[in-house]
Amino acid sequence: MAERLANRIKEKRGELGLTQAELAERCGVTRKTVNTVENGVFTPSALLAIKLARALSVPVEELFWLED
């Protein structure tokens, strides 16, 4: 069964009033990478997932979860 890494980056980013570019700058990646992670096109490494969670001030398990 194919599993997918779902996320609520867009929702959390919206709550903080951050653009993709601003979040990308906080994490040290390009806007493109944030865009692909947010849309589920790219599965981030554990390192980037933790950086995103830290930048959005949420625990990583609240930001990402597995979806069947």
Next chain:
Amino acid sequence: MVERSTAERADFLSRRRARMLPVLAILYFMQQTTYFRSTANPHPRPVDHVWISAWVVLSLIILAALVTKGFWLQPKEVRDLIDDESSRANRLEGLRVGFIFATLTAIALYFVDQFSPMTAREAIHIILSLGLGAALLRFGMLERRAHQDG
């Protein structure tokens, strides 16, 4: 002149690369017709040698762009940012596809050679061009898709 931050510059260059790569791949494939037209001629003209040299140079540039971060004239922090996690993943996927294409082409040429013999030079040219071209095209398409707003 508008000063851009490192992030803005990296994003701008990354977008430009995403637009350029598929075009470069198509130009690279088109250039191969010149090569095969010149090798069909039993008496190659001096200009044919120029075309072949141009192919070798372009192949080396494409290979360097695929296996390094590219943008060699940009500051290190911009290059590092352009070569972030998703770019590295896309580049590796491009190289994977290029390797598969090159291997399958080599296998196909092995059988074709039994019916239509070719020189080692021609075989190398076809394998290299298809492998590099496929890698470039795949990398470019993935980068373009990554830049599309979701």
